[in-house]
Amino acid sequence: MADRFQYGFIGCGNMVSAIIQGMISSQFCPSSQIGVSSRTQSRIQALSKDTDIVAVQSNQELAQKSSIIIVGVKPAQYPTVLHEITSSLHSDTLIVSITPSFTLAQLQHMIDHKCHVLRAMPNTPLAVGCGMTAICAPDDVPAEIRQKVVDLFSSCGRVEVIPETLMDVVPAASGSSPAFFFIIAEAMADAVVMQGMPRQQAYSFVAQTMLGSAKMILESGKHPGQLKDEVCSPGGSTIAGIAKLEEMGLRGTIISGMNATWEKIKEMGKKTE
Numbered sequence: 001m002a003d004r005f006q007y008g009f010i011g012c013g014n015m016v017s018a019i020i021q022g023m024i025s026s027q028f029c030p031s032s033q034i035g036v037s038s039r040t041q042s043r044i045q046a047l048s049k050d051t052d053i054v055a056v057q058s059n060q061e062l063a064q065k066s067s068i069i070i071v072g073v074k075p076a077q078y079p080t081v082l083h084e085i086t087s088s089l090h091s092d093t094l095i096v097s098i099t100p101s102f103t104l105a106q107l108q109h110m111i112d113h114k115c116h117v118l119r120a121m122p123n124t125p126l127a128v129g130c131g132m133t134a135i136c137a138p139d140d141v142p143a144e145i146r147q148k149v150v151d152l153f154s155s156c157g158r159v160e161v162i163p164e165t166l167m168d169v170v171p172a173a174s175g176s177s178p179a180f181f182f183i184i185a186e187a188m189a190d191a192v193v194m195q196g197m198p199r200q201q202a203y204s205f206v207a208q209t210m211l212g213s214a215k216m217i218l219e220s221g222k223h224p225g226q227l228k229d230e231v232c233s234p235g236g237s238t239i240a241g242i243a244k245l246e247e248m249g250l251r252g253t254i255i256s257g258m259n260a261t262w263e264k265i266k267e268m269g270k271k272t273e
């Protein structure tokens, strides 16, 4: 195991690039311990420009040479890629699936039960060390191997180990929801630009306020409703804005969007049963 890459990635798109950027920034492990194979090379070249990350020529070679393999291809590619690497897996290899589409049982079936499999659901803010990752692992994954995955994702943000029954919920909570927050930030900045602030300054004000509000929820121990109340003066400007947002159905709209994400995940899971 010692002469293999500690972490091997298959695919190097948006999510894998975010994970590797987070690992490099936190100096989690020597970059020479990270191997990557991908159909497209541009992202690997960008990541390896100032590091010792190793571009591996094929998925099979990557599988042969890695202790922990993070599969970062789109769900449609999972069966093909896992089938392709099965004969190269060692019995002590760990496969980490980061797609919401397949259960542990389905993944194990795809690799003919050749090695351990664990599921993780990260998000792109791992790139800046502020990610959120859910992990679920079957009991037969040895504790020290599971810990290596927890340590990897912890180097780029928070990690929670959860039961597999909750994994369908995580995309709406944290995997997909960065996209929702980006849209909200964009819309808020548009309004501020409309009101006269230069655009870059608007992004800075809005993003810093999102960050600070999130920290208050995480660190104050107060209910979000109480934190909201503390901003609203009687007869003031904030409550006037909130009244308009409620009139336009803000909460219902958000809940519907979150539920649409959840429904889609369940639909994708059923298709692959």
Ligand SMILES: NC(=O)C1=CN([C@@H]2O[C@H](COP(=O)(O)OP(=O)(O)OC[C@H]3O[C@@H](n4cnc5c(N)ncnc54)[C@H](O)[C@@H]3O)[C@@H](O)[C@H]2O)C=CC1
Pocket (backbone or CB within 6 Å): 010, 011, 012, 013, 014, 015, 016, 037, 038, 039, 040, 043, 059, 071, 072, 073, 074, 075, 077, 080, 081, 098, 099, 100, 121, 122, 123, 124, 175, 176
């Ligand atoms: N983008 C996100 O925010 C998140 C994505 N995920 C999951 O991560 C996985 C990847 O998603 P993205 O990074 O967004 O996709 P992407 O399309 O940006 O990246 C996919 C990568 O896989 C490579 N690839 C495709 N077929 C391949 C093959 N046969 N062999 C080797 N490489 C191959 C592509 O060249 C590309 O580099 C998906 O399963 C997705 O569900 C999970 C959480 C968040």
Ligand SMILES: O=C(O)[C@@H]1CCC=N1
Pocket (backbone or CB within 6 Å): 100, 171, 175, 176
């Ligand atoms: O939409 C997607 O395919 C992935 C799953 C979680 C976030 N993005």
